[in-house]
Amino acid sequence: MIDKNSPIPIYHQLEEYIKAQIDNGDLEPDEAIPSERVYADMFQISRMTIRQALTNLVNDGYLYRQKGKGTFVNKKKVEQRLQGLTSFTEDMKERGFTPGSRLVSFEIIPSGREIAERLKLSENTPVYEIKRVRLADNVPMALETTYLPANLVKGLTEEIINQSLYQYIEEKLSLTIHEATQQIEASIAKEQELRLLEIEKGSPVLLILRTSHLKDGTPFEFVKSAYRADRYKFVHTMQRG
Amino acid sequence: MIDKNSPIPIYHQLEEYIKAQIDNGDLEPDEAIPSERVYADMFQISRMTIRQALTNLVNDGYLYRQKGKGTFVNKKKVEQRLQGLTSFTEDMKERGFTPGSRLVSFEIIPSGREIAERLKLSENTPVYEIKRVRLADNVPMALETTYLPANLVKGLTEEIINQSLYQYIEEKLSLTIHEATQQIEASIAKEQELRLLEIEKGSPVLLILRTSHLKDGTPFEFVKSAYRADRYKFVHTMQRG
């Protein structure tokens, strides 16, 4: 387990050992790991060396300490990673749901005032409008409407949408999202949302309006989503420095 | 310079000392700082203690090490504000409103299950509960409830709250927010919210639950805010890679 004669530092071996235990479930989130003195006894290693390993794991977010109580396993990094620039599909997978999708409408329309403004186009420029009901474990989760400038995203078909729109955009068109601005608001579900999300009149929805930009600042996507408030919470982590 | 009898840990004193030297230009980027043994001699402190201070500064990005050569000052890290993580007061000023506040209640209560979990405390640990109606141009904008561990944030008074809670926390207690997790959901206003926010029954509210952490990961603040959906939208920008 721990090889004192290895050229690999002991503290590093211990880190890998503990990380492996976390990954394969021997240690579960919020479970206390053995105390520093126990580890020291167990492997016949100085406590300071144990602390060096644990301190690194704490800094990496795998563990957290509580004075007088012990050292505990943190939630998986995926769960606490900042989230927002992912697609609905990725988002749902991370939350443990099986994502699904039902196409409501797909057409090219002239951009109205709001869409033109969001995508920095002149009015009446052709844009794709893709309206989909997003499912999680086959239950409606959100009504999502995507707007894409037709001159930027060419040759879109229903097949592509049903497969992976993002994959098409990133791989085939080699457009990469660099930055996105989101606006989040609370509202009461409108008539169409009530019907498609299968919720009752007066139910609250979480509206997320996202504008995605390329590296040069060009907006290339505007997405308007109405999430069922009873099933969806937006989670976000921010850091300073 | 370094006070061995101070209750403040020596390594922390040394961190502050070095940070100050970097900030005021006594130490310049890519300049080597004194070696660990020199510091140890200079302050009559064990080398391991010096290392603890330097390791923290390396993790924080102030310094970098090169084996066999020395420890060097890093380039200034851009002081960037937490996006979407400003205080209500700053937020409202940016939006062009005059912020205000009305204290609803202020007491020390034993932490319930949810609060204990959010602040990683054991249940029934004393916490401050501060409930305020937040005003923008003298109109209710949000009902905000703040929970702070009483053992961490000591000596809180109504005066402090009415002036600047954050200033008190950052300057007087020298606690700095390093990271925060927000959870955003939509809901229908509850009875108390209806009354205090002066909105009608069935009105939607945007709930923002924020947990703020110190650099070591200790949660030190949990804030539950209910914003009037007709007046407030949460805006946020994200970047990739």
Added chain:
DNA sequence: CTGCAGGGGTTGTCTATACCACAATAGACT
């Protein structure tokens, strides 16, 4: 002149120990 061995300086790893501050518990005392 070039090349290489060595010495002295630096960070990296590790030990063994000590005491402190905090948390939880068990037990004795109201």
Added chain:
DNA sequence: AGTCTATTGTGGTATAGACAACCCCTGCAG
């Protein structure tokens, strides 16, 4: 039943010393 106290266990801070790995420069040998 409630309350205080002592004990035990935990992580937090700090010490003094040792050797390893690495970098750089200097002086010596070729």
